[in-house]
């Protein structure tokens with residue numbers, strides 16, 4: 001069923017596990033993630049970046065596709081459609097398109113403007129029963145791969161944003177988007193602990209879940225992380241499985257060129273990867 005992310009994350013905080021946000025790019029991606037969630041009885045958040053939204057011809061298409069799939073596939077676990085790193089304009093479009101959750105990334109604005117826009121969006125989300133994720137500071141990207149440590153958010157600033165009434169909070173704790181550099185210093189549990197002390201039961205979000213060692217993920221969940229974003233990892237396994245299929249010449253055997261056959265290994269690889277992550281995050285069986 002299609003729901004906001006609020007309740008599933010509150011349950012995750014109380015139950016000391018995390019819900020995965022897996023970004024979608026097309027029909028195969030969405031079907032794979034929904035299949036993994038249903039088979040493992042796990043709540044799930046489908047992340048949609050602005051780029052992916054545009055690629056799929058717009059947020060209305062995305063929302064209509066997910067809503068129809070949830071119905072046609074008989075998905076009973078909680079599913080949220082969530083805008084990932086939304087601009088102010090993107091958030092407005094997703095609200096209109098019927099998304100159940102948005103992330104407002106106001107990190108490019110001065111703090112006063114970020115707060116004003118966040119407050120406005122919170123009011124709209126509350127009225128519509130949607131959930132909202134805010135980001136404090138900014139989270140490094142792969143272009144920053146030369147540095148060994150991602151940024152760390154200021155815990156006081158986290159408290160201020162949390163107190164505005166957001167449903168989940170993304171804060172930099174040394175995490176980075178994309179692949180992690182060789183010399184990465186790891187997550188700053190000191191920062192995470194300080195943030196959690198000040199924000200209490202607020203579900204914390206860990207971006208850049210690809211390549212963080214499993215023991216660090218588990219410790220982060222112990223310290224209040226209730227949502228973990230995974231994107232790159234699904235892309236890597238999809239590309240790998242598709243490459244193997246082509247390199248083995250399978251597209252040239254019989255009707256192996258049929259897109260439903262050609263894309264199947266990648267689709268299956270995403271299901272396996274998502275299940276593996278759900279297991280690690282502890283969300284398996286939590287939607288029963």
Ligand SMILES: [Zn+2]
Pocket residue numbers: 085139177207208229
């Ligand atoms: Zn992110």
